[in-house]
Amino acid sequence: MFGSGKPRPVDEHEARGETERVYHEIRQTLRVTGINLNFRVWASFEHFFPAMWDAVQPNAQTRAFEDAADRIRAEAARSADALGRVHAVASALVGESPAYQVRAALDLYHYVNPKLLLLTSGVRLALEGERVGGSASGPAERIVRGAPPRMYPMEMVSEEPDDERTREIFADIQESLGISRVNSDYRTLALWPAYLEVAWRGLKPIATSDPHRSAAEALRQLARTEARAFPYPLTLTSAQVEALGEDASAVLKTTAQFEDLLPGLILNVALLALEERDAGALARSPFPAATAGGAR
Amino acid sequence: MRWREFQALQKVTEVGDRFVSYVDQGFGEPLILLHGIPTWGYLWHSVLPALARTHRVLVPDLLGFGYSDKGDRFDRSIATQAEMLDGWMQGLGVERADVVAHDIGGGVALRLATLFPQRVRRLGLMHAVCYDSWPIEMMLQFGHPGVHRKVSASTAIAGLKLALKQGFASSPADELLDGILAPYATEVGKLSLVRNAAALNTNLTTEITSLLPRVDAPTLVLWGEEDKFQPVRFGERLAWDIPDAKLVRIPEARHFVMFDQPDAVERHVANFLDQT
Numbered sequence: 001m002f003g004s005g006k007p008r009p010v011d012e013h014e015a016r017g018e019t020e021r022v023y024h025e026i027r028q029t030l031r032v033t034g035i036n037l038n039f040r041v042w043a044s045f046e047h048f049f050p051a052m053w054d055a056v057q058p059n060a061q062t063r064a065f066e067d068a069a070d071r072i073r074a075e076a077a078r079s080a081d082a083l084g085r086v087h088a089v090a091s092a093l094v095g096e097s098p099a100y101q102v103r104a105a106l107d108l109y110h111y112v113n114p115k116l117l118l119l120t121s122g123v124r125l126a127l128e129g130e131r132v133g134g135s136a137s138g139p140a141e142r143i144v145r146g147a148p149p150r151m152y153p154m155e156m157v158s159e160e161p162d163d164e165r166t167r168e169i170f171a172d173i174q175e176s177l178g179i180s181r182v183n184s185d186y187r188t189l190a191l192w193p194a195y196l197e198v199a200w201r202g203l204k205p206i207a208t209s210d211p212h213r214s215a216a217e218a219l220r221q222l223a224r225t226e227a228r229a230f231p232y233p234l235t236l237t238s239a240q241v242e243a244l245g246e247d248a249s250a251v252l253k254t255t256a257q258f259e260d261l262l263p264g265l266i267l268n269v270a271l272l273a274l275e276e277r278d279a280g281a282l283a284r285s286p287f288p289a290a291t292a293g294g295a296r
Numbered sequence: 297m298r299w300r301e302f303q304a305l306q307k308v309t310e311v312g313d314r315f316v317s318y319v320d321q322g323f324g325e326p327l328i329l330l331h332g333i334p335t336w337g338y339l340w341h342s343v344l345p346a347l348a349r350t351h352r353v354l355v356p357d358l359l360g361f362g363y364s365d366k367g368d369r370f371d372r373s374i375a376t377q378a379e380m381l382d383g384w385m386q387g388l389g390v391e392r393a394d395v396v397a398h399d400i401g402g403g404v405a406l407r408l409a410t411l412f413p414q415r416v417r418r419l420g421l422m423h424a425v426c427y428d429s430w431p432i433e434m435m436l437q438f439g440h441p442g443v444h445r446k447v448s449a450s451t452a453i454a455g456l457k458l459a460l461k462q463g464f465a466s467s468p469a470d471e472l473l474d475g476i477l478a479p480y481a482t483e484v485g486k487l488s489l490v491r492n493a494a495a496l497n498t499n500l501t502t503e504i505t506s507l508l509p510r511v512d513a514p515t516l517v518l519w520g521e522e523d524k525f526q527p528v529r530f531g532e533r534l535a536w537d538i539p540d541a542k543l544v545r546i547p548e549a550r551h552f553v554m555f556d557q558p559d560a561v562e563r564h565v566a567n568f569l570d571q572t
Contacts, residue, residue: 013444013483033367034484097306097317097363104315149313153367155484158450191482 007044007254009037009181018050019043025053028145029061031289032112034154036184038120038258047244048251055126055236056119059133063141065118066289068226072114072266074283075222079215080270081279086202092195102195104152106273107286109185111151113269114223117262121220122227124255126236127248133230140231143289151287156187166193169200176208183265189272203268216263223263297341299475306337306363311383314370317363318356318384322348325417326390327569328381329355332399332423333435333496334456334489335476336362339398343554346562351569354393356384358404360495362479366488372495374400374425378407385415394569396420396516399526399551400430403501409515410507419515420565421534423523423551427505429530431496434459439493449486453477463551465522472555508537515541516568520549520556542568 012035015023022043023035043049059065126132159182161167170182170190189196206212227234238248273282306317319337327347331339337355347353357364359380360372370376381404385393394417397405402424409416425431431439443452457473480489515538519531528545535543544564549556 011483013448013487016445095304095306097308098303100308100315101363147367147369149369151367153484153488155366155482157482 007041007250009040010043011040015043019046022050022053025057027147029057030112030115031143031145031147031151031287032115032154033108033147033151034184036112036116036154037181038116038262041181041254041258042251045246045251045254048241048246051240051244052123052236055234056122058232059122059230059234060115060119061142061145062231063143063289063291064136064229064231065115066143068229069114069118070285072117072219072223072226073110073285076114076219076263076266076270077274077279077282079218080267080274080282083209083211083215083267083271084206086199086206086271086275092192092198094194098192098195101152102189102192103273103276104150105188105191106269106276108152108154109188109269110273110282111285111287113185113262113266117219117223117259117266118226120255120259120262121223122230122234123236124252124259125224125227126234127238127241127252127255129237130228132227132234134233135229136231142292144292148287154184154188155191156184157190159187161190163193165197166190169193169196172204173200176204177261177264179261183261185265185269199272203271206271207264207268212264212267215267219263219266220259223259297344298471299338299341299478302338302341302475303363306357309384309387311380311387314359314365314367314380316356316359316365316380316384318354319344320352320354322351322353324351326393327351327353328385328393328395329353330395330397330401330404331355331358331361332397332401332425333361333492334460334480335399336479338362338475338478339554341475342558343562343565346566347569350566351394354388354390356381357479358401360488360492366479366484368487368491372492373497374403374407374495374500377404378411381408382412382415391415392417394418394420396422396565397424398422398554400425400496402426403430406501406508407504409511409513410504413510413512416513418569419511419513419538420518420568421515421531422518422553422561423520423526423531424517424534425496425526426501426530426534428498428502429526430498430501431493432525435493435496439490439496441490441494444487444490447486449481449483452486452489453481456480460552463523463525465520465548465550465556468552468555505537508534509539511538512540514568516564517541517543518546518553518561518564519543520546520551520553522549523551523553525551
């Protein structure tokens with residue numbers, strides 16, 4: 001996945017020009033403290049990236065989008081609850097502050113990942129020529145912009161960390177999940193290497209099981225259903241991408257890979273979060289969004 | 297003590313929308329140790345065990361530092377840090393404490409002693425920023441917003457490591473420097489440190505100069521004589537302006553006096569806390 005040499009993610013501090021503008025818009029619109037791997041990889045297609053964002057942003061700022069992501073998150077909590085339990089925090093985390101911060105980091109990804117899946121599904125369907133969105137007859141209600149005050153910063157270790165044990169865990173994650181880049185989530189959890197080690201040891205047998213694959217596929221289908229019901233049409237065709245001078249098949253391949261990857265990741269974050277709270281609590285958004293003052 | 301061991305000691309509490317990590321060790325009268333820039337509570341790891349034998353030692357990471365909140369959406373000035381400490385102490389049920397502080401932590405302590413005097417029982421100042429002694433050139437440059445875009449975290453850490461060595465009369469071990477800089481080794485950590493540097497503001501100490509003669513807390517001003525970042529002449533001024541202050545000059549020590557002369561620092565601080 002994301003095979004050698006192509007595409008190279010654009011980190012937040014490296015972003016310039018249009019990419020920097022879009023990164024800011026993503027943080028504000030999706031109400032998140034950082035830019036996930038999904039976007040950082042898309043940003044390597046420098047002409048596609050702003051065009052993609054301009055196509056999805058009208059939907060991403062709506063209450064309907066937020067509610068759809070909430071439904072995906074709730075379904076993920078229920079599915080994860082049925083998959084089993086990972087016992088990580090109690091045995092691996094020494095210290096009150098690290099435990100607090102792991103919880104906060106899990107809340108961050110538990111919040112944002114369903115939005116990423118929803119958005120990615122919409123983009124993939126549109127690139128494949130399917131009609132996406134357009135359910136609204138008038139202006140849709142919008143949510144407030146900006147990351148919630150208590151949301152954890154999207155801090156993460158380097159993709160190639162100095163710590164040998166963490167490098168080994170990253171390699172095992174990549175091999176087990178069939179990915180060539182380690183997602184932000186795992187890189188954030190690697191801030192506490194002892195936790196990541198125990199968490200991954202507990203997650204691995206569940207994350208590579210058939211029930212997990214089935215639950216992930218159900219989430220992916222739910223996201224597709226929700227994307228098709230976006231309030232505004234998502235107009236982004238492969239022909240448009242080609243006209244921008246990008247390789248549409250490479251863009252679609254990357255997008256499809258993320259759509260396939262994200263449901264499992266959502267389940268894995270939920271599995272880790274379930275150690276601290278029950279499925280009912282986990283089904284609720286950790287950062288409910290207020291409605292913005294009037295539709296634009 | 298390695299930095300991971302120190303991190304594992306940290307508790308956490310929320311002050312408003314922010315979270316503050318801190319170490320809470322020992323029993324007795326509360327003693328708060330404040331770090332400066334670009335360090336964190338780990339600065340005090342070598343003196344912590346001895347002080348915790350006689351005191352309840354509280355070592356917070358200031359906002360934006362160490363393993364306290366490093367989000368990019370709040371003020372990190374020493375004014376805000378003093379207000380945070382007031383709220384933090386209230387949350388912990390600590391009405392009054394001895395406060396020993398280093399570098400910009402000293403600026404925070406000075407604001408606490410002048411603007412929240414009921415919070416400070418005794419005051420220890422080591423190489424404290426004061427008057428117009430700060431910011432030093434290196435930190436002024438580091439605080440430029442462009443640094444975040446131009447310099448990667450790994451490059452920033454390498455540069456800071458070299459710069460920190462100038463603050464030692466002795467030769468610091470790599471492990472110590474790595475521990476001091478560990479929270480800033482990620483892009484988020486680096487950005488937080490850039491913002492911390494951007495918040496360094498001379499006005500926040502010059503505006504309290506006229507209040508220094510009103511500080512009624514017994515005060516120890518402890519300074520390495522060879523400090524190039526905060527020269528000892530500023531310590532001399534503090535000792536003149538604060539009525540019940542005593543200046544102790546430590547030979548063969550620079551900015552990080554607690555590492556250059558750990559025994560002397562431990563002895564002077566312990567005597568100060570025992571005798572006043």
